[in-house]
Amino acid sequence: MISRVPLRDEVYRQILAQLQRGVLAPGARVRDVSLAAQLGVSRTPVREALLRLAREGVLETTLGRGFRVRPLDSAELREVGTILGALEALALRLSPPLDQPRRERLQQLDRRLEQTRGDVSTCLDLEDEWHRVLLEACPNRRLLELIGSLRQIPRRYLAAYMQAAGRLSLSTLPHAKILKALAEGGADSGAAVFEQQWQRGLTELESWTGRGPAVPA
Amino acid sequence: MISRVPLRDEVYRQILAQLQRGVLAPGARVRDVSLAAQLGVSRTPVREALLRLAREGVLETTLGRGFRVRPLDSAELREVGTILGALEALALRLSPPLDQPRRERLQQLDRRLEQTRGDVSTCLDLEDEWHRVLLEACPNRRLLELIGSLRQIPRRYLAAYMQAAGRLSLSTLPHAKILKALAEGGADSGAAVFEQQWQRGLTELESWTGRGPAVPA
DNA sequence: ATTTTGAGTATTGTATACAGGATATCACAC
DNA sequence: GTGTGATATCCTGTATACAATACTCAAAAT
Known part of the structure; x- marks a missing residue:
């Protein structure tokens, strides 16, 4: 069984791993373009993953100001x-x-x-x-x-x-x-x-x- | 206070309204391009809204096969x-x-x-x-x-x-x-x-x- | 000295372009 | 009539492009 998985899911896992390892600290800004470069994909799947993380409450987003790791509260x-x-x-x-x-x-x-x-x-x-x-x-x-x-x-x-x-x-x-x-x-x-x-x-x-x-x- | 809201959120609300009004029936295929045309925006915010609805369980998605309204079960x-x-x-x-x-x-x-x-x-x-x-x-x-x-x-x-x-x-x-x-x-x-x-x-x-x-x- | 302002840069949100895979169509064989 | 396969079209997933907004930082004004 060959498994294909959307890029956005793989990217999601990678970013989550970075969050869990503390590479992305609470409060830190998250720039989609640098993540995209680092992972070797385009901004699109990265942004899809980031939007998902934002909905799950790990990131927060303000219009025009992108994403940041939600500070601990x-x-x-x-x-x-x-x-x-x-x-x-x-x-x-x-x-x-x-x-x-x-x-x-x-x-x-x-x-x-x-x-x-x-x-x-x-x-x-x-x-x-x-x-x-x-x-x-x-x-x-x-x-x-x-x-x-x-x-x-x-x-x-x-x-x-x-x-x-x-x-x-x-x-x-x-x-x-x-x-x-x-x-x-x-x-x-x-x-x-x-x-x-x-x-x-x-x-x-x-x-x-x-x-x-x-x-x- | 003027309020700006991301297009994806507005699109989300519109699609949800269509779902609730039954315009999009269970089992029906959902094509991002036609929704985008209908709402007068590009595919990007539409797809962001659709991905959100999929995560919330209203839509389902298969890789390469797009979105469909999840059949009632x-x-x-x-x-x-x-x-x-x-x-x-x-x-x-x-x-x-x-x-x-x-x-x-x-x-x-x-x-x-x-x-x-x-x-x-x-x-x-x-x-x-x-x-x-x-x-x-x-x-x-x-x-x-x-x-x-x-x-x-x-x-x-x-x-x-x-x-x-x-x-x-x-x-x-x-x-x-x-x-x-x-x-x-x-x-x-x-x-x-x-x-x-x-x-x-x-x-x-x-x-x-x-x-x-x-x-x- | 602190605040203001403005040009320039960076970055976001959205639009468009492109490539590969999926579906549909239709001809042909059985 | 049903099944099979080639091909053509459509559509999705991803990449790239663009326009508008937010940030930077230095110079001017208070």
Whole structure:
């Protein structure tokens, strides 16, 4: 099966990777022409990718002033985090019970997460993967897609937090709590704990950023 | 204050209006060049608007084959409806108590809804507006935005349902139930009833479409 | 010294051009 | 009549071009 993919999608992935690696820092201006040159394509697919990222909330755009990486703003994090907490809890409630193979994959991911030190990007990839595996059996594809696109937002905040606060790894404790609740209380109980862990995480990040923008302009 | 708006946004609104009026029927192919001619702009902003609609799920796109209006598929309706039920319930829980002026605006909308007969588009506009007013006090702007973009999906199904099944108006009974629960039981109770009404509505539409695609290809 | 202003440059938003692939048409074979 | 293949047209995806707006920075004015 040969796969062809629109250039705009490939460009989207590349830009997203740069954002996640921090090459494009919050607040930085994003010029389509330089990205196009760097990626060796024309401005058109680049702009299509940028418009998509803007709609997803990672970039912001002002008419005539192009794109910039949206500055971190703890209010935004709380807004998106609240939404994600509800949606991921919903996905969990809609999922069939966690079977043994998937449980083992989750535990395997947690082990790798515990061994990773100092590599922010890898940590976040593992964290994303953990969530993906936990929810992948949910039959509501549309919901999973929505969750996937929203998760980009907290990811940026976590990255900034880990780098700035010198945290070298992510705790796997929330994961364990969720799995425990799932095993003992079923989907509803797991979903409740899931949402609760989201709130806890939000509070932790907010206590770090304090009030106002996490990264001053 | 003179307001300038990107062409792509204006084009987006125009195309959406055509979709809502049924000028662009489900399954129909959408050619950017003819839309561009019709609107008197170039293909570029039209394509930007179409890509956005595709990401929002109203259109679908295959590489090299352009855009088409996504055929109605009752599975999609259930997926999006479940998400919207959860999100609108969440928005309600996050909102301050409904004050009297807003309650009156809602009742006013319901009266207009009851008087409207046979004009599907007006009915749906009023229904959208009712939801918007109910939730507008929710402080989570991001959530409201997401709800707004998702609501386009069920709107298409409602339109098809009303036209095909010869329903001339929408019932305001669900609205009344929600307001009653809100008044008597507070936000949580209202949210629960909200979600329940969503499920009821989904079931009603599904019993009409039966299994499988609502509109055969 | 600070603010204003204006020419020049850079960059955006939109329009147009181009190339390759997809669809349609029609002739011909079976 | 149905199926197959060549060819011609159309359309999409991408690249490039253009015009208008926003930024830069230095010189003038307050």
